[in-house]
Amino acid sequence: MIQRRQFVQACAGSALLAGLGARADALEQARILYGFPAGSSGDIVARRVAERIAGTPYVRNAAFVENKPGAGGRIALEALKSAPADGSTLALSPFSCTAIYPHVYSKLPYDPARDFVPVSIAALMFHGLAVGPVVPASVKSVRDFLQWAILNPKDANYGSPAAGSTPHFIGALLGLSQGVELKHVPYRGSVPGVTDVVGGQLAAMVTPSGDFISNHKAGKLRILATSGKQRSPFIPDVPTFAEQGFPDLTVEEWFGFYAPAGTSPAVVSAANAAINSALKDKALIDGLGVVGLVAQGSTAAEMARSQAAEFSRWGPLVKKIGFTGES
Incomplete structure (x- = not known):
């Protein structure tokens, strides 16, 4: 009788996971690093998405957001660089940290092209x-x-x-x-x-x-x-x-999710699908609208192309301004 009850419970649990879209190899939990204080618009993006990616082939439970403010967002990305490349850690960042900072800081503690993998754009500001x-x-x-x-x-x-x-x-x-x-x-x-x-x-x-x-x-x-x-x-x-x-x-900047370099394409794809699904949620769209953001997903490739275009655009402008991290 006990064995039968355990079997029924196990089947019910499997059905629940299947209904949520979770897979046996999904992460138990993930964290999202954000390089600015809690309460800012980007922080709201991170938290709204974190709540809604649970029960997907990417992660079973809601992600938790870890704020690492300071150095204009560089501290969070430096932490991402050294995180395990298994999808358990993502970072949300404005494109300035990856497309503009390389023109500004001669000793940037990360190389956006070498140390990170684009996952998905999340919101336009x-x-x-x-x-x-x-x-x-x-x-x-x-x-x-x-x-x-x-x-x-x-x-x-x-x-x-x-x-x-x-x-x-x-x-x-x-x-x-x-x-x-x-x-x-x-x-x-x-x-x-x-x-x-x-x-x-x-x-x-x-x-x-x-x-x-x-x-x-x-x-x-x-x-x-x-x-x-x-x-x-x-x-x-x-x-x-x-x-x-x-x-x-005229500048339309985006917040985008990154994973550490070396993260497998399968994990990046799962994270991308979970994020893009979350961005279609009406409550999330309305919530971002309150702080002036437009929910907008992308493929990983589209995000990479946009980052490269912004990198090319801002190089001459930074030179014109004459600002460096050592200024």
């Missing part, structure tokens, strides 16, 4: 330029802000989530294009910089626009422009840089 109470309410456009900066050089600063990040360079290119000196203030992620803009310690910030939306709608800061090809669907009242005469500042 539009960067924004926002100003707070330091800048008078009469400043309503990018050109207004530049004019104000010329007249107020001591206060003409802007923050970004990291030195050498895409937002840092958007601000730098904006100043260079008009011959206006904008002092850059790097932060460890978006949240502390946005807090300083709202609090009046910092004039402006360039960062993913989703990190501004709640304060923009509450009237605590003003988003002057976004970097997409079209206006952000989440703040359609805000014009793009291109609409205001700055087409070279």
Whole structure:
């Protein structure tokens, strides 16, 4: 009787796994490294996907997210480099860490082409330029802000989530294009910089626009422009840089998942399928929309091609800006 009951329970367990799509060789659990603080838009991507990849041929249980903030996201990728190449560790990163940093840091602790394998793009973000109470309410456009900066050089600063990040360079290119000196203030992620803009310690910030939306709608800061090809669907009242005469500042950055080099194609494929399935979940799509992100998956090959294209685009721009990690 006991044996029969055990047999029935075993069959029921197998049926449950089959229904979830899990396989006997699926990982028990996985972790997702993220190189910026909890609460930022990318962190939300990591956590929403982590919840929804359970019960797949990739992993049985929900993944857990491990924040490793600092060095503009490089600490998390350095940790990924030394992780086992068995799929148990992934990292979520903006493309700046793999496509731009090689042009910035002569002693980068990882080689994106050699040390990592692209798995899937996860979300698209539009960067924004926002100003707070330091800048008078009469400043309503990018050109207004530049004019104000010329007249107020001591206060003409802007923050970004990291030195050498895409937002840092958007601000730098904006100043260079008009011959206006904008002092850059790097932060460890978006949240502390946005807090300083709202609090009046910092004039402006360039960062993913989703990190501004709640304060923009509450009237605590003003988003002057976004970097997409079209206006952000989440703040359609805000014009793009291109609409205001700055087409070279059109940038649509993505967050993407990476695995350590040497991870088998079968594991990468399983992780890719699990991530792309998660990105089709309506609750996830809506949740990312709250922070201004568009859920967008890809194949591993598409992600690799996009990374290579961004690497080629940003090399001359970084040289033009003249910034290095040793600056």
